[in-house]
Amino acid sequence: MSEHLAMIEECGARGVEVKRPSGLDGVHGLIIPGGESTTIGKLIDEYKFESALLELGASGVPVFGTCAGLIVMAARVEGRHGPGLRLADVGVRRNAFGRQVDSFEEDIVVRGIEDEGRPFRAVFIRAPVIEEAGAGVEVMARFGEGVVMAREDNYLLSAFHPELTGDGRIHDYFLRMVRESIGGIGTRRSIKRDSEV
């Protein structure tokens, strides 16, 4: 999570950790980071984050889920899983590439980010994959048979960890979503917060 924060600051916005639902007040964008989706799900329950997160999403605030964050946001999750937020109209499979020994890095093309012809070094760690997506979901990147990055309105989803490489283009893309949603494109300093839920 500290990597997300560092990346956000590098891209010219301010980021803070959110550890309780009250921390969501006034945020202009939210990243639900990687970690273990089982653990994150339990923390969402324990600290009663669910309604606040659903409200935030419904109000149009951009929410970016990476890896475990994607699983938490997905409407459908294959295999055993606790209650999710069901924000984004996608179906995901957890640990789609296997356990840690099969975790990998790969250059992929991500549509819509700056200089999109230049590959993005994507780091997949016990990563999930998006197996199916609703009609309103725009596919941004694929790897093999699966979708590994997508956007649905104010929701951004990635199966990999854009915060673990030095490349800030995906965070830039997300901050553009944030700036568009608050209206003052490039003129207002957006307060971007990061969630540790």
Next chain:
Amino acid sequence: MEKGTDTVKRGLAEMLKGGVIMDVTNVEHARIAEEAGAVAVMALERVPADIRASGGVARMADPAVIEGIMEAVTIPVMAKCRIGHFVEAQVLEAMGVDYIDESEVLTPADESYHVDKHRFRVPFVCGAINLGEALRRLGEGAAMLRTKGEAGTGNVVEAVRHMRAITGEVRRLATLPDEELMSAAKELRAPYEEVVEVARAGKLPVVNFSAGGIATPADAALMMQLGADGVFVGSGIFKSEEPAVRARAIVRATTHFEDPELIAEVSSGLGEAMRGLEISEISKENLIQFRGW
């Protein structure tokens, strides 16, 4: 597709930051740990307190037990191999465990050399009592560190000593001019390249958890405030009166380590903690922290 790179190995540890990794010896304990919010479990044959009490040679756990735990939980499963026992490490890698702890808690298999961790695709975590030891382990390919503390004692004093030693040495390195770094490497008995990296960045290049003696929520929060990225809890949970409640309380205190009111709340009515050992009553040859070279 590149597997087993430093980024991938160190990256998993990054995802565990701010969390608690719990020692478990069977499926039931693993489920309790997962239910309590552990970010990973460490599968081993006996918890350190039992190893200390019963003596004998402590080895890698039975593969059947580890497999059972891997099937029972969805969080990452780590397992311990003996220092220098690269075949135990090969076995654990072949089984697909997510992280290997080359651990001083088990009886060392080699009194001169650690496992060459670069040769493995699975990442390793290793213990250290000071910066020199930490950087030697990184030089051998460890992707995550933990301070050793004194395992199986329920006494946090050694964990504090080791964390302060490492953070203090990192701070000192960061103040040194370049021409002093080679001598610093010599004093630390650490690889020069690792010393330079730490000096330039002013921090360790990998995640560093605290381990060895954490028994209460306040212990866990203490280690977090001293700069730990997360905590390992071994005997402290399953040697206490009410493991499930204590496990959950330690997880909450680790997340909210800067919130004394919450720590007070979660610490209330936990039942008895493990009894614990006074370090000065343990003879030097029975101190686990000095295993490792």
